[in-house]
Amino acid sequence: PEERVENETPKGLRVSDKGFLNTAVIQSQITYIDGDAGILRYRGYPIEQLALHSTHLETAYLLIYGTLPSEKQLRQFDNEVMSHSYVHADAENFFRSFRYDAHPMAILTSAFAYLGSYYGEANPSLQGQKLFTNGDRSSLANMDRQIFRIIGKATTLAAMAYRVRQGREFVIPPAGLSYTGQFLYQMDHLGQENYKPSPVLEKALDVLFLLHADHELNASCTTVLQTGSSLVDPYSAIAAGCASLYGPLHGGANEAVIRMLISIGSPGNVPAFLESVKRREKVLSGFGHRVYKTSDPRSFIIRKTADEVFKVTGKDELMETAMALHDAAIKDEYFVKRQLAPNVDFWSGLIYRAMGFPLDFFPVLFAVPRVVGWLAHWRQMMLQEGGVKIWRPRQVYVGSAKRDYVPIGNRP
Ligand code: ACO
Numbered sequence: 001p002e003e004r005v006e007n008e009t010p011k012g013l014r015v016s017d018k019g020f021l022n023t024a025v026i027q028s029q030i031t032y033i034d035g036d037a038g039i040l041r042y043r044g045y046p047i048e049q050l051a052l053h054s055t056h057l058e059t060a061y062l063l064i065y066g067t068l069p070s071e072k073q074l075r076q077f078d079n080e081v082m083s084h085s086y087v088h089a090d091a092e093n094f095f096r097s098f099r100y101d102a103h104p105m106a107i108l109t110s111a112f113a114y115l116g117s118y119y120g121e122a123n124p125s126l127q128g129q130k131l132f133t134n135g136d137r138s139s140l141a142n143m144d145r146q147i148f149r150i151i152g153k154a155t156t157l158a159a160m161a162y163r164v165r166q167g168r169e170f171v172i173p174p175a176g177l178s179y180t181g182q183f184l185y186q187m188d189h190l191g192q193e194n195y196k197p198s199p200v201l202e203k204a205l206d207v208l209f210l211l212h213a214d215h216e217l218n219a220s221c222t223t224v225l226q227t228g229s230s231l232v233d234p235y236s237a238i239a240a241g242c243a244s245l246y247g248p249l250h251g252g253a254n255e256a257v258i259r260m261l262i263s264i265g266s267p268g269n270v271p272a273f274l275e276s277v278k279r280r281e282k283v284l285s286g287f288g289h290r291v292y293k294t295s296d297p298r299s300f301i302i303r304k305t306a307d308e309v310f311k312v313t314g315k316d317e318l319m320e321t322a323m324a325l326h327d328a329a330i331k332d333e334y335f336v337k338r339q340l341a342p343n344v345d346f347w348s349g350l351i352y353r354a355m356g357f358p359l360d361f362f363p364v365l366f367a368v369p370r371v372v373g374w375l376a377h378w379r380q381m382m383l384q385e386g387g388v389k390i391w392r393p394r395q396v397y398v399g400s401a402k403r404d405y406v407p408i409g410n411r412p
Contacts, residue, residue, distance in 0.1 A: 116235025
């Protein structure tokens, strides 16, 4: 009836939950977080053990398929991923169409959507809606192929986004190096002749990649699933995830931390900066988390990794300010009361900076490993029992009641 109250629903209770603080939208077996105890586990394995003993690609296998691989499985997975690192030569034109100062996240986001246009075999709009959901052998093999491709090409697309802005030639992904080794080689971000990645930096980047590989239903992963729930191809869903990660409250925070430290300038200015945060004029970037309310376990591992990196690169000049800020904030009543602890981004930016990456490239260094987690969740959703249900939340309507159209000449 016309006079039905707008927010009544014939389908049961409607909950208003701004920012999804308490809404679970899926059952998942991938990542476990206990934000009060500071626990993070991938498929049951503590993040600390994985960071110590595993590699990014082994962890990728674990996240996607649910078990640690045998030697043979890992070799096959590595080969598949690495052999998909090439991109079609036509892509060079696409990359060259961006302005010289385009943000690399804008380039990477577009590049994933562009890539999808090459693979009609991965497009349910062309191949039929059940392409990835019926779980038969050819469907699973097709799904694997897209997963290998996206992980394999992520580093190449990122390196291309980096080089094109400098007007430099693109590099063909080299064989025989590790995932992070070939990425650093393609980047050759220090512009050195016969550049060989330092094994320490290669390992440090691998640990950072592993730590960033998944974090359950954060904004970008949710975006990938929401987009994927319409059964769009996985490249478009990953592009949507990149767009979400781009924002300063999420993957852009590592960049924001460095800008904040530069603006603070020196340890002596820390107290005044913290006061301005308390007056809500500034944000303490790299602190606070929707889920972690005591500590982010990744931040301890990253802090240790930073020391390893600084042994090779020398200490970052911002480190003193970062330490002073960290030490003051964790003791300050204002931040303690609000359970604001350093998150993964507080230290990661300092490592990337010491390794010589430009500031606006930091979110790309987050996106490249995170495609693993997005794909693990996408695969899980596609194969869930009962098929995929499109994600279509409801709103609480607070707008005008019914009113009649007024011709323009009769309006006040
Ligand atoms: N600096 C200052 N105050 C903060 C911060 C911060 N970084 N984070 C939260 N607060 C304050 C809020 O103002 C609020 O105070 P109030 O209750 O007096 O109004 C209180 O702490 C609770 O914060 P919420 O905004 O409710 O926390 P929410 O869970 O919505 O936000 C978020 C989490 C977005 C991460 C937030 O802490 C933030 O903006 N942090 C800085 C950006 C950042 O580091 N992002 C990276 C997140 S980790 C990642 O994406 C890998």
